[in-house]
Amino acid sequence: MFDLLIVLSRYVFVFYIILFLWQGVVYVAYEQGGYFGNPFRAISVQKRILVCYHLTAFLILGYNRETLMYQWQVVAFGFAGLVFLLVAMYVLNRFYKDGCPLIWMGVLFLLDTSLIMLQRLNASLAYRQLAFIVFGVFVVLCIPRILKLIPKFEIFEWAYIIVSYGLLICTLLFGVSHYGSTNWLKIGSITFQPSEIVKFLYIFYLASVFRKKVDWKEFLTTGFLSFGLIILLVFQKDLGSALIFFVTYLSLLYIATSNLVLMGVGLGSASIAAIASYHLFSHVQVRVSAWQNPWSDIEGGGYQIANSLFAITTFGFFGCGLTKGYPTVIPVVESDFIFAAIAEEFGVIFACGIIGIFVMLLYRGVRIALDCGRRYYSILALGITAILSFQTFLIIGGVIKLIPLTGVTLPFISYGGSSVLVSLIMIGLLQWVCIYCKKHGDGTQGKEKKTPSAKKTASTKEKVEVNEVSGGEAYE
Amino acid sequence: MNNMKKSIRRVFWILAICFFLLFGYMVHLVVVQRDGIITNSYNVRLNRDDATIQRGSIVDCDGMVIARSVLQADGTYVREYPRYRMSAHITGYNSMGKAGLELSENFTLLNLHNEILQRVQSVALGTELVGDSIQLTIDMDIQSLAGDLLGSANGAIVVMEPDTGKVLAMQAYPDYDPNTIAADWSSLREDENSPLVNRGTQGLYPPGSTFKLMTALYIMQNYDNWEDIQYTCTGEASFANKTIRCYGNTAHGDLDLNGALTVSCNCFFAEYATQLGQDDLLDTMLDMSMLDKIPFDVATSLNRIGLSGDSTESELVETSIGQGNTLVTPLYMAMFASAIANDGEMMTPYMVDRVIYSDGSYGSSASPDVFQKIMSDEEADLLTDMMVSVVSSGTGTAAQISGYTVAGKTGTAENATGNDHSWFIGFAPAEDPQVAVAVLIENSDKYGKATPIAKQMLEFALNQ
Numbered sequence: 001m002f003d004l005l006i007v008l009s010r011y012v013f014v015f016y017i018i019l020f021l022w023q024g025v026v027y028v029a030y031e032q033g034g035y036f037g038n039p040f041r042a043i044s045v046q047k048r049i050l051v052c053y054h055l056t057a058f059l060i061l062g063y064n065r066e067t068l069m070y071q072w073q074v075v076a077f078g079f080a081g082l083v084f085l086l087v088a089m090y091v092l093n094r095f096y097k098d099g100c101p102l103i104w105m106g107v108l109f110l111l112d113t114s115l116i117m118l119q120r121l122n123a124s125l126a127y128r129q130l131a132f133i134v135f136g137v138f139v140v141l142c143i144p145r146i147l148k149l150i151p152k153f154e155i156f157e158w159a160y161i162i163v164s165y166g167l168l169i170c171t172l173l174f175g176v177s178h179y180g181s182t183n184w185l186k187i188g189s190i191t192f193q194p195s196e197i198v199k200f201l202y203i204f205y206l207a208s209v210f211r212k213k214v215d216w217k218e219f220l221t222t223g224f225l226s227f228g229l230i231i232l233l234v235f236q237k238d239l240g241s242a243l244i245f246f247v248t249y250l251s252l253l254y255i256a257t258s259n260l261v262l263m264g265v266g267l268g269s270a271s272i273a274a275i276a277s278y279h280l281f282s283h284v285q286v287r288v289s290a291w292q293n294p295w296s297d298i299e300g301g302g303y304q305i306a307n308s309l310f311a312i313t314t315f316g317f318f319g320c321g322l323t324k325g326y327p328t329v330i331p332v333v334e335s336d337f338i339f340a341a342i343a344e345e346f347g348v349i350f351a352c353g354i355i356g357i358f359v360m361l362l363y364r365g366v367r368i369a370l371d372c373g374r375r376y377y378s379i380l381a382l383g384i385t386a387i388l389s390f391q392t393f394l395i396i397g398g399v400i401k402l403i404p405l406t407g408v409t410l411p412f413i414s415y416g417g418s419s420v421l422v423s424l425i426m427i428g429l430l431q432w433v434c435i436y437c438k439k440h441g442d443g444t445q446g447k448e449k450k451t452p453s454a455k456k457t458a459s460t461k462e463k464v465e466v467n468e469v470s471g472g473e474a475y476e
Numbered sequence: 477m478n479n480m481k482k483s484i485r486r487v488f489w490i491l492a493i494c495f496f497l498l499f500g501y502m503v504h505l506v507v508v509q510r511d512g513i514i515t516n517s518y519n520v521r522l523n524r525d526d527a528t529i530q531r532g533s534i535v536d537c538d539g540m541v542i543a544r545s546v547l548q549a550d551g552t553y554v555r556e557y558p559r560y561r562m563s564a565h566i567t568g569y570n571s572m573g574k575a576g577l578e579l580s581e582n583f584t585l586l587n588l589h590n591e592i593l594q595r596v597q598s599v600a601l602g603t604e605l606v607g608d609s610i611q612l613t614i615d616m617d618i619q620s621l622a623g624d625l626l627g628s629a630n631g632a633i634v635v636m637e638p639d640t641g642k643v644l645a646m647q648a649y650p651d652y653d654p655n656t657i658a659a660d661w662s663s664l665r666e667d668e669n670s671p672l673v674n675r676g677t678q679g680l681y682p683p684g685s686t687f688k689l690m691t692a693l694y695i696m697q698n699y700d701n702w703e704d705i706q707y708t709c710t711g712e713a714s715f716a717n718k719t720i721r722c723y724g725n726t727a728h729g730d731l732d733l734n735g736a737l738t739v740s741c742n743c744f745f746a747e748y749a750t751q752l753g754q755d756d757l758l759d760t761m762l763d764m765s766m767l768d769k770i771p772f773d774v775a776t777s778l779n780r781i782g783l784s785g786d787s788t789e790s791e792l793v794e795t796s797i798g799q800g801n802t803l804v805t806p807l808y809m810a811m812f813a814s815a816i817a818n819d820g821e822m823m824t825p826y827m828v829d830r831v832i833y834s835d836g837s838y839g840s841s842a843s844p845d846v847f848q849k850i851m852s853d854e855e856a857d858l859l860t861d862m863m864v865s866v867v868s869s870g871t872g873t874a875a876q877i878s879g880y881t882v883a884g885k886t887g888t889a890e891n892a893t894g895n896d897h898s899w900f901i902g903f904a905p906a907e908d909p910q911v912a913v914a915v916l917i918e919n920s921d922k923y924g925k926a927t928p929i930a931k932q933m934l935e936f937a938l939n940q
Contacts, residue, residue, distance in 0.1 A: 003528070004595040251487045258479040298518045310519040312502070313510040314583070326520050348506050352499055359495050366488040370481055382484055386491065393494040402501045 002065060006321035009060060013346050014318065016053045017353030020046055020109060024102055024360050046105045047089055050112060054082055057116040060322045074119065081115050081130060088137055095141045098438050099431035103364045106357045107427055110412035111420075113354065117341055118415055120323060121334050125415050132417040139421070140428035147432060154376050157208035160201040161225055167194040167201075168232040175236065183238040195233060195241040196418040200426065202229065202245060203252075203383035210256035211376035219262060222249070230273075237283055240406030244391050246270055251386045252379055291404035304331050308399050311344040312351075319347030334415040336407050339399045354413075355396065362389045365430055372437040381433045384426045515580050522574055522582055527552060532585040532607035534567055534577060536616040537644075537829065543567045543578070543654075547604070557654040559616065562623050565648045565674040566614060566827065568774065569657040575672070577610070580773050581828060584608050589833040606834035613642035613829045621936050622647035629923035630669065631897075631916045632676035632806040635937055638814035638903055638912045640844040641823030644937060646807070648675040677776040680803035681916055684887030685740045685871075686899045687798030689816070689859055691749060692737050694760040696855060698752050705748070707731050713743035718790035720746055720797070723888065737862045738870035740886065742797045749796030750789060757796065758783045764812065765822060765848045772807070773827045779804045799890050810914035811847070813901040816859050817883070817909035820851040864906045872900065874927040877935045881906040886927055888920075895919035900926040904934045911937040 023042040030039040058078030062070045085108060092104045111133055118126035147153070167185075171194045176184040184191050209222055226249045233242035250266050253259075278284050286301050294302030294309070307330045315325065327333050327341035343351035365385025372378040388411050395414075398405035409419040505513075514521070530553055534543040542563040545553040555570045557563065568576015578585070586607045588594050597603045622633040626649045635645040650671035652664050664672055673679065696702050711727035713720055720742050722728060728741045736744035749757060758781070761767075766779045782791060782801030794800030807825065815822035824847040831839035851859075863883035866872045871886045884902025891897055898920030903912035913933050915926040 001599050004592070004599055007591055007595055251490075255480055255483040255487060258483045295516065298516075306516070306518060309505070309513050310516070310521060313505050314514045314519065314521045316506055316510065326524070329520050343502075348502055352502055355495055355498050355502075359492065362488065362491055362495070366484060369484050375480070378480065378484070382487065386487060389491045389495070393491070393498065396498050397494075397501075400498065400501055400505060402497060 002063060006060060006324060009056060010318045010321050010347060012056060013053070013322075014349050014353070016049050016056075017350050017356070020049045020053075020105075021353060021356045021360065023049070024106070027102055028363070043101045043105065046109075050085060050089075050105065050109055051082065053109070054078070054085060054112050054116070057322060058082075058119075061116070061119050073123070077119060077123070077126065077130070081112065084130065084134060084137075085112060091141060092137070095144065096428075096431045096435060098435045100364050100368065100434055103361060103427060103431060106361050106364075107412055107424070109357055110354070113342065114338075114413040114415070114420075116322075117338055117413070118334060120345070121328060121338075121341060122415075125334055128417070129415055129420065132420045133424070136421045136424035140424050143425070143428040143432055144435070153204070154208045154211055157205055160205035160208065164198045164201045164205065164229060165232075167198050168229060168236075170194065172232060172236060183233075183236045183241070193416070193418040195236075195238055196422040198229070199241070199244065199248075199387060200422055202226075203248065203380060203387060203426075206249065206252045207376055207379040207383055210252060210379050214253075214257045219253070219257075222253070223266075234277060234281070237281075238407075239277075239284065239287070240391075240394055240408030243394060243406060244387060244408065247390045248383060248387050252383050255382055256375075256379060287404045287406070291398075291401060294401065304337065305399075305401055305405060307331075308337055308340040309401060311340040312348065312400060315344060315347065317348050319343070319345050319350065321345065332407075335409055336395060336405075336414065337399055338414050339396050339410055342413075355392075358389065358392045358411075361385070361427075365389075368430060368434045368437070372433060374437065374440075377433045377437055381430055384430045388423060388426060514583060517573065517579070522579070524586075526586065529586055529588065529605045529607055531555065531570070532587075532609035532832075532834075534581075534585075535609060535611050535832070536614050536619070537612060538615065538617075539611070540616045542612075542614075542616065543570075555654075559620075560653050560655060561651045562620050562647075563614070563616070564651040564654050565676060566612070566619075566646060566774070567654060569652075569654045571658045572661050576674070576774050577612075577828070581610055584610060584831060589835065594834065608834065608839075609832040611829050611832055611838075612827050613637075613644065614646070614827060615644050615937075615940060617940065618645040618933070618937050619647060621645075622933060623649075625929045625932060626917075627923070629920075630675070630918035631923075631926075632674075632679055632914075633916075633929070633933060634676050634806050634810035634914045635933055636810045636814050636825060636912045638817035638909045639823070641811075641814070641825045641847070642829075642844075643825050643827045644911070645933075646674075646676045646827070648679070648806075674774060675806065675916075677772065677774055677805055677807045679805060679916070680777055680780065681806070681897055681899075681918075682800065682802060682889040682891060683798040683804045683809065684889030684897065684899050685742075685798055686809060686885045686887035686901050687796075687802065687804075688737055688740060688745050689812070689863070689885055689901075690760060690764060691745045691757070691796045692733060692862065693851060693855060693859060694757050695733060695745075695748050695752065696858065697760060698756045699748065702733055705732055707736065707744050707747060709736075709741050709743045711743070713746060715746065715750055715793050716789040718793050720793060734862050734865060737885070738865045740866075740871045745796045746793040749792055754783050754787055754792045754795075755785065757792070758785060761802075764850050766804070766808070768848070770808065770811070770825065770847070772825055776807060777805055779808055798887060806914045806916045809899070809901045809916075810912055812850075813884075813903055813914060814909075814912040815850050816856050816863070817903040817912050818856075819853045820849055820856040822847045822850050860906055863902060867902065872902070872927055874925070875900065875902060875931040875934070877904060877931060877938070880904045880934075880938060882931070882934060883909075884927075884930065886925075893919060895921055898924075898926040900930040902930060902934070904938060913937075 023046045026036040026042040027039040029036045062074035064071050115126055118129050171185050176186050178184050183193055183195050185194050209218055230242045230245050254263050290301040290305055294305040298306045322345050325344040327344050330337045333341050369378045369381035391408050394406050395408050395410050397403040409416050411423040531545040533541055535541050542559050543557050546556050548554055568578040570578040589608055594605050598605050622645045632648040636643055650669045652671045708730050709728035711722050711725050722742045728739050731744055761781055770776050780803040782795045795802050811822055824845040826842055830841045860883050863885055867875045867882045867884045872884045875882050875884050882904040883906040887899030889897040898917045901914045903909040911934055913930050915930040917923055917926045
């Protein structure tokens with residue numbers, strides 16, 4: 001009987017995520033001038049789907065097949081998770097009134113997926129993850145207050161980069177090793193990944209420098225300092241972060257200058273650096289050969305990827321049903337490889353849906369960057385969006401063997417305090433930029449735009465752009 | 477600012493394309509690569525033997541059951557193989573790990589057709605959950621004859637349909653009884669005859685004189701006016717560091733290419749191989765897909781080529797007559813004979829014809845697939861003519877079947893044991909080939925030659 005329910009639940013989960021994404025489409029379509037449905041209703045449907053998703057998953061997870069009883073710990077945790085979801089949906093919208101509700105819903109869906117998967121994989125990690133998430137949301141709620149106190153935080157550009165260097169050098173000197181990378185710091189009983197915090201500071205730094213006209217001087221200083229950071233990360237064997245920093249630098253440089261030649265120079269030097277690091281570092285060679293042919297060395301370097309591919313492909317599009325798979329044979333499945341576990345138990349369609357939610361976040365983030373009148377905030381918004389999206393691409397691509405594996409976390413889903421906290425703060429900041437620009441960027445248009453009920457026409461769009469141009473110049 | 481917007485849009489599209497690559501690759505993994513990945517023996521999910529599901533049966537082309545699961549009194553299922561050893565290397569086994577079709581079709585056999593309906597019925601009516609069954613292209617009558625003819629001789633017989641690639645029989649000895657695999661496991665593992673190895677697909681043997689078909693093709697492709705070749709065989713020929721003799725030291729006298737193949741003259745092929753050089757021979761061997769991985773339902777070994785491009789002349793001489801370090805599987809030789817029969821098109825071999833669902837309905841039949849076109853129609857016809865004269869007037873007269881024209885090539889492979897292996901590959905009828913066969917008998921001095929066995933196999937299969 002219970003087996004039958006699990007079999008059916010596979011289809012229900014796929015239904016949830018498709019409906020969830022469709023409501024996102026409905027919302028966006030309205031904003032763009034189409035009409036598939038009421039956008040406010042779309043958001044409230046998404047909220048209901050999220051609650052149903054949570055309930056369905058925990059009803060399956062809590063059932064004990066031997067005793068035919070519900071396990072109270074799981075039920076209690078599920079209830080705590082539900083309370084968190086309901087409270088978060090309420091307070092986030094309240095504290096960020098004009099923020100993008102789609103972003104909040106997408107992030108909450110991913111966070112809930114994290115709680116469900118961790119409860120299934122390793123319950124004690126799930127409890128800690130919930131604590132991190134609650135703390136993260138609390139910090140997010142404080143962001144608007146804190147930023148009100150510091151009106152012009154773009155002037156601290158040197159502070160950002162100095163602290164970044166300080167953190168990374170400390171890690172190099174006093175760092176602790178996990179999974180082959182020396183990228184953890186331990187203070188008292190707390191261990192954290194400084195590279196996560198540095199990511200954040202780095203975006204601030206670049207946005208601060210690039211807010212002005214970018215000349216050779218800026219290009220060379222930022223290029224040189226970024227190169228230094230990347231080298232430090234490579235020495236910590238944290239290749240994923242190094243790559244993320246590099247791509248962030250390139251994309252921000254590109255949008256700040258619109259100069260393809262600079263991009264070419266950057267890409268060229270990166271290729272040389274990549275080839276050099278392949279020849280210099282044995283761990284890079286191991287990763288690349290495990291990617292090229294994991295099957296030739298399944299018991300050694302290819303073990304993780306091979307098992308990940310078994311997990312993703314064995315049960316196909318609909319998966320084997322929650323609790324019915326074997327994700328725990330994959331090393332580090334709670335963190336880097338959690339996507340493989342999702343694909344195994346929820347199926348490949350659902351896993352594609354998770355990627356779909358990341359695409360939704362990417363789109364909304366870029367929308368905020370585009371709608372923003374000020375150069376500084378635009379760069380900040382795009383930096384945050386690019387960093388999260390690229391990190392997602394890196395780890396999912398690595399897990400499915402599209403690209404060589406680089407050990408980074410899947411934002412919002414992987415277990416890890418630093419990762420969840422920093423990802424949440426980034427999203428908070430993105431939302432704050434969204435609100436700030438609507439308030440200050442372009443007077444009346446901003447007010448009109450804050451609700452999707454204000455349909456944009458071609459003429460208002462033009463006006464918006466004129467305003468944005470003047471705003472940018474005024475600032476410079 | 478407008479430039480910046482354009483750049484932001486571009487960055488968005490680049491990232492979006494990255495995500496679409498992820499979508500595409502995920503689907504590619506599940507749709508295209510899945511079958512190749514999931515049957516890897518390291519996949520722990522293979523051992524998920526859901527005790528509540530009745531594993532599907534395996535039946536031959538006439539519906540004769542060769543593997544099935546039977547419900548015991550205690551509610552568990554036991555796997556039975558009603559034909560014992562006869563189908564061992566085809567079905568493989570399902571305990572002590574998995575092998576054969578039990579491995580490659582594991583997830584099909586455990587798949588529940590109309591799963592929801594079956595589970596609802598199971599809850600409501602208490603019916604069994606039944607996995608899908610598979611129907612093979614194997615004909616157990618031919619398979620049994622192959623087993624009887626092999627007897628206790630180490631070796632392998634592969635029978636194929638040339639124009640489709642259907643495997644009709646694949647027998648190898650030594651074998652084992654899959655019903656008692658768990659009890660016999662340690663002795664099977666330690667047996668130095670390796671009975672767990674399927675010699676039909678995994679055994680690697682020097683091709684012996686059957687390889688002269690390839691050398692003949694290479695002479696046709698590279699020697700101008702090969703029709704005019706006249707060679708006088710004295711029974712012995714010397715090359716750098718190497719003297720070779722024809723079988724039984726026979727001097728064959730004046731020969732053209734056709735005559736040389738008919739009597740299997742070693743001196744002839746060695747002479748022209750050294751004249752033409754090894755590079756082209758290597759090319760011809762590669763053109764024959766010798767080093768291409770054969771996609772098949774059970775584990776296969778990759779052939780080996782004894783030429784490297786800078787091999788010595790004596791290595792070239794050995795290779796040209798099928799001795800030396802070139803090694804092939806019987807399955808490959810059956811595919812090669814089939815390709816000659818099928819106008820040069822080598823078909824992908826297959827054993828699983830279709831799925832039989834638990835409600836008795838059938839899935840669609842597997843469709844034949846060309847593995848590679850390895851020679852032109854004319855070349856295939858010329859080789860067929862030569863193979864016909866091998867059987868009508870040459871070394872293969874023991875394969876003659878009254879009423880049919882048989883095309884074939886015999887072979888004797890020297891090897892490290894000092895006790896030659898005997899080969900026969902061929903097909904019939906030559907005008908309209910229906911069946912192709914490859915027979916290999918190890919150490920044939922003790923157990924008799926391959927050619928008469930191949931004759932009986934062809935005759936029986938033609939009359940089926």
